[in-house]
Amino acid sequence: MKVHVIGGGVIGLCSAYYLQKAGHEVTILDKGDFLAGCSFGNAGMIVPSHFVPLASPGVIAKGLRWMFSASSPFYIKPRLDLQLAQWLWHFYRACTPEKVRSAMPIIRDLNQGSRLLYQALSAELAVPFDLENKGLLMMFRTPKGEKEEVGGAEMANELGVKAKVLTASEIANLEKGTQLQARGGVLYPGDSHLSPHLFMKAMVTQLEAAGVKFLPKTSLTAWETQKGQITHLQTDSGERIKVEQVVLAAGSWSQKILQSLGITMPIQDGKGYSITLSSPNERPSIPSILSEDKVAITPMGEDLRFGGTLELGGMSRKVNPKRVQGIINSLPQYYPNIHLPHQRDVDIWVGFRPCSPDGLPYIGRSNQVPNLVLAGGHAMMGMSLGPITGKLIAEIISEQKPSIDLSLLQPERYG
Numbered sequence: 495m496k497v498h499v500i501g502g503g504v505i506g507l508c509s510a511y512y513l514q515k516a517g518h519e520v521t522i523l524d525k526g527d528f529l530a531g532c533s534f535g536n537a538g539m540i541v542p543s544h545f546v547p548l549a550s551p552g553v554i555a556k557g558l559r560w561m562f563s564a565s566s567p568f569y570i571k572p573r574l575d576l577q578l579a580q581w582l583w584h585f586y587r588a589c590t591p592e593k594v595r596s597a598m599p600i601i602r603d604l605n606q607g608s609r610l611l612y613q614a615l616s617a618e619l620a621v622p623f624d625l626e627n628k629g630l631l632m633m634f635r636t637p638k639g640e641k642e643e644v645g646g647a648e649m650a651n652e653l654g655v656k657a658k659v660l661t662a663s664e665i666a667n668l669e670k671g672t673q674l675q676a677r678g679g680v681l682y683p684g685d686s687h688l689s690p691h692l693f694m695k696a697m698v699t700q701l702e703a704a705g706v707k708f709l710p711k712t713s714l715t716a717w718e719t720q721k722g723q724i725t726h727l728q729t730d731s732g733e734r735i736k737v738e739q740v741v742l743a744a745g746s747w748s749q750k751i752l753q754s755l756g757i758t759m760p761i762q763d764g765k766g767y768s769i770t771l772s773s774p775n776e777r778p779s780i781p782s783i784l785s786e787d788k789v790a791i792t793p794m795g796e797d798l799r800f801g802g803t804l805e806l807g808g809m810s811r812k813v814n815p816k817r818v819q820g821i822i823n824s825l826p827q828y829y830p831n832i833h834l835p836h837q838r839d840v841d842i843w844v845g846f847r848p849c850s851p852d853g854l855p856y857i858g859r860s861n862q863v864p865n866l867v868l869a870g871g872h873a874m875m876g877m878s879l880g881p882i883t884g885k886l887i888a889e890i891i892s893e894q895k896p897s898i899d900l901s902l903l904q905p906e907r908y909g
């Protein structure tokens with residue numbers, strides 16, 4: 495079958511990979527060059543440890559408190575925006591213990607399936623991408639953080655995700671050559687990490703060699719439909735591309751693109767920042783998340799990347815220096831010896847996480863437009879869930895039974 499994939503982030507590239515492997519003739523188009531965007535500068539964590547969706551009990555109260563601190567890890571830009579209001583309403587309704595309980599097993603299964611696929615990909619792709627299986631360390635410095643993380647570890651073990659609670663002295667002895675201090679932490683040994691920019695390059699190289707057609711700097715501007723099916727894609731270069739099957743994987747841009755088809759798939763852009771230090775004086779080997787500050791730190795080859803914040807700001811690329819400083823200031827509390835540069839001396843990368851209101855991705859065929867398959871809304875887990883999403887998309891297009899039950903992920907679940 496001929497398949498056109500719109501969007502060349504990690505979700506689009508992984509979809510193209512498994513579609514091509516399943517024998518389909520794949521073309522992938524992106525408004526950029528396939529080597530930028532949210533999938534490029536993220537923290538590269540592959541996280542079976544993250545089975546609790548963003549929308550969960552207690553998160554709204556915490557979010558409201560954070561809204562009043564300029565350097566906090568969360569912010570919503572107040573504005574009159576119907577899509578934002580609707581998204582927040584759905585988010586609020588998803589924050590119940592029942593909804594979270596039903597979401598957790600599917601997020602776990604997606605994550606564990608994807609991690610296995612990454613292990614296979616490290617052998618399949620010709621270009622290495624720094625995949626390491628060192629686990630993930632969640633560290634805390636306050637009694638409140640401890641309660642949250644230890645509670646999370648108990649839930650993880652109940653759900654079959656291994657988690658080990660560590661004392662302050664166990665943390666201090668964990669790394670050779672890097673000084674580490676915390677009140678305590680939880681080690682998730684089943685997590686992995688990689689260099690996202692290398693993974694994206696490895697994918698592009700592999701797909702090009704396998705004959706996938708790339709259309710860079712090509713933006714989808716309009717759909718042409720007939721009898722409810724998409725017949726052509728119109729692009730900014732004035733081209734009309736005839737299509738059979740279409741996969742939309744346009745990240746935070748997806749909701750807007752779907753509007754003219756009458757499809758509602760709420761997505762807000764969760765803006766985050768990252769900074770990469772080349773050859774830092776100390777480089778931990780295990781990635782970590784600083785629980786109270788929501789900052790992620792990942793060793794990538796010889797480099798060290800750290801990042802965080804989630805701002806719902808309406809796709810503004812503007813960097814908020816106070817929030818960036820909040821990220822930088824959190825590091826010495828755990829890694830007292832790492833030399834940190836002044837923020838004016840570093841490149842600050844900005845990315846938009848495509849966030850669904852209930853914290854579950856959208857994966858499935860559209861009910862309204864039968865030759866359209868949707869893949870998006872992976873929020874803070876898009877890098878982790880790229881391969882499993884791609885595999886599921888290939889199964890859907892090939893009309894096979896999906897290897898994971900997709901009923902909770904139906905893209906048109908909001909009407």
Ligand SMILES: Cc1cc2nc3c(=O)[nH]c(=O)nc-3n(C[C@H](O)[C@H](O)[C@H](O)COP(=O)(O)OP(=O)(O)OC[C@H]3O[C@@H](n4cnc5c(N)ncnc54)[C@H](O)[C@@H]3O)c2cc1C
Nearest residue numbers: 501503505525533536537538539714745766875876877878
């Ligand atoms: C600071 C930060 C840290 C993160 N850390 C992690 C992590 O450690 N682990 C993890 O799993 N995830 C992480 N994430 C989340 C992850 O990066 C995202 O979930 C993921 O990149 C989303 O991938 P995507 O392919 O859906 O979207 P994108 O990567 O945004 O790709 C969408 C593509 O669609 C293209 N596009 C848009 N509109 C059009 C159009 N009209 N025509 C053609 N092309 C179009 C865009 O150019 C873009 O290339 C992090 C995110 C941030 C911001």
